[in-house]
Amino acid sequence: MEAPLYMQRVLYFICCNMMLLLPTLVSATTEKPKVVASIQPLYLISQELLGDQADVERLMPLGASPHGFQLSWSQRRLLDEADLIVWVGPSLELFIEKVISTRPNLSLDSVPSAIETTVTVGTGHAHSPGESHNHESHNHEAHGRDPHLWLDPENALIIARQLIDHLKKSLNDEQEHARLEEKYRLFAEKIDATNQQLQADLKPVQSVPFIVFHDALQHFQQHYGLMPYQVVTRLPEQRPGAKHLHQLRQRIEQGQCLLVEPYYSAAQTRRLQSEFNLVVEEIDILGAEANSYTDFLLTLASGIKHCLASSAE
Numbered sequence: 001m002e003a004p005l006y007m008q009r010v011l012y013f014i015c016c017n018m019m020l021l022l023p024t025l026v027s028a029t030t031e032k033p034k035v036v037a038s039i040q041p042l043y044l045i046s047q048e049l050l051g052d053q054a055d056v057e058r059l060m061p062l063g064a065s066p067h068g069f070q071l072s073w074s075q076r077r078l079l080d081e082a083d084l085i086v087w088v089g090p091s092l093e094l095f096i097e098k099v100i101s102t103r104p105n106l107s108l109d110s111v112p113s114a115i116e117t118t119v120t121v122g123t124g125h126a127h128s129p130g131e132s133h134n135h136e137s138h139n140h141e142a143h144g145r146d147p148h149l150w151l152d153p154e155n156a157l158i159i160a161r162q163l164i165d166h167l168k169k170s171l172n173d174e175q176e177h178a179r180l181e182e183k184y185r186l187f188a189e190k191i192d193a194t195n196q197q198l199q200a201d202l203k204p205v206q207s208v209p210f211i212v213f214h215d216a217l218q219h220f221q222q223h224y225g226l227m228p229y230q231v232v233t234r235l236p237e238q239r240p241g242a243k244h245l246h247q248l249r250q251r252i253e254q255g256q257c258l259l260v261e262p263y264y265s266a267a268q269t270r271r272l273q274s275e276f277n278l279v280v281e282e283i284d285i286l287g288a289e290a291n292s293y294t295d296f297l298l299t300l301a302s303g304i305k306h307c308l309a310s311s312a313e
Contacts, residue, residue: 033170035163036078038087038096039066040286041150042108042159044293046086049163049183053176054083059096062288065263066093067236079103084166086159092147106166108149111158148285151300152219153195156293160187194294198224198301205308210257211248211278213269216285217259220300226308232272236264252276257311259283259304281307 035054037043043058050056059075060066066088071079079085079099089109090097149155164180171177202224211230221229230251233240240248258278260269263286273280283303287296 033083033167034081035084035086035167036082038085038093040288040290041293041296042086042088044287044290044296045150045156045159045187046163048292049160049180049187050167052183053171053180054167057082059085059087063262065236065261065286066095067263069093069095071095071099083170086163088147088149091145106162108159108162109145109147111149111162146216146218148216148219150219150293151217151285152223153191153198153297154223155219157188157191160184190294194297198297202226202301202305205305205312208257208308208312209253210259210308210311211252211272213258213260213264216261217304220304224301226304232258232268236261240268249275252278255279255311257281257307259307261285279307279311281310 033054035046035050035056036059037046037056038059040058040060040062043056046054047056057078059078060069076099079096080103083104085096085100085103085105087093087096087100087105087107089107091109150159161184164184168177168180171180206225207227209227209229211232213232214236215231215234217229220226230248232245232248252272254277256276256278258269258272258280260266260280260282262282262284269280272278281303283300285300287293287299290296290299
């Protein structure tokens with residue numbers, strides 16, 4: 001028996017609405033999780049490992065430093081929409097802390113690093129493990145871990161492992177889990193090969209003293225056995241004090257290597273370069289132009305080696 005006309009209209013209305021909703025329902029079930037990485041090095045690692053199974057975006061624009069950075073409204077919205085936020089933590093990106101307090105996030109401050117380093121306010125140089133401290137020339141007002149964890153390739157593997165484990169929780173598919181583990185294996189192989197190459201490349205300059213404008217290289221310096229370095233400033237957004245600069249000038253030698261970053265004022269650099277005939281090399285510890293994490297490491301190491309080798313001539 002044929003359905004009444006009003007029932008036909010109701011069924012037609014339901015069918016039309018189901019057709020309209022179908023694409024939405026399909027996309028909702030197949031939509032990739034959105035991962036937002038705060039800085040370029042974390043983005044490079046996340047993209048290489050998760051790029052096929054997640055939409056990975058970078059929060060900070062290339063060429064910007066996390067020191068003193070402030071979020072725009074569009075960046076806040078990006079964080080709000082993220083399924084996972086990957087950041088170092090309040091030790092580096094204080095501007096994120098309050099915004100993501102209720103969002104799923106992976107803070108690397110809580111992840112044990114391969115090498116524990118100590119940041120000391122006012123220090124003249126970065127200490128290597130077991131090195132004695134001259135307390136007469138150092139101000140130990142505050143201590144903490146060097147937040148530039150990504151500069152040690154062993155830490156990159158720890159970060160990668162954390163990312164894989166987090167994404168696996170949102171993918172209830174054994175095949176997807178296997179794909180992620182294979183990506184981790186390939187990433188680890190690349191890191192190992194690059195690390196061995198850099199160990200050999202940097203060995204000839206391990207005994208060469210150097211200076212850094214910004215105290216950010218402790219993880220790299222300790223991993224590759226370089227000399228503990230002199231520091232112009234621990235926090236680049238703050239001008240170094242007169243007492244610290246006086247102490248620094250007493251330790252600097254003519255013709256030494258000074259490593260600087262493109263994000264900060266060059267006025268102090270030019271004064272030191274002129275006064276001590278320093279070899280100045282610009283390095284980018286955030287890898288703005290890198291295509292991969294290993295590419296970033298190779299470029300960084302090349303610049304450091306060039307500076308150290310030139311100053312040793």
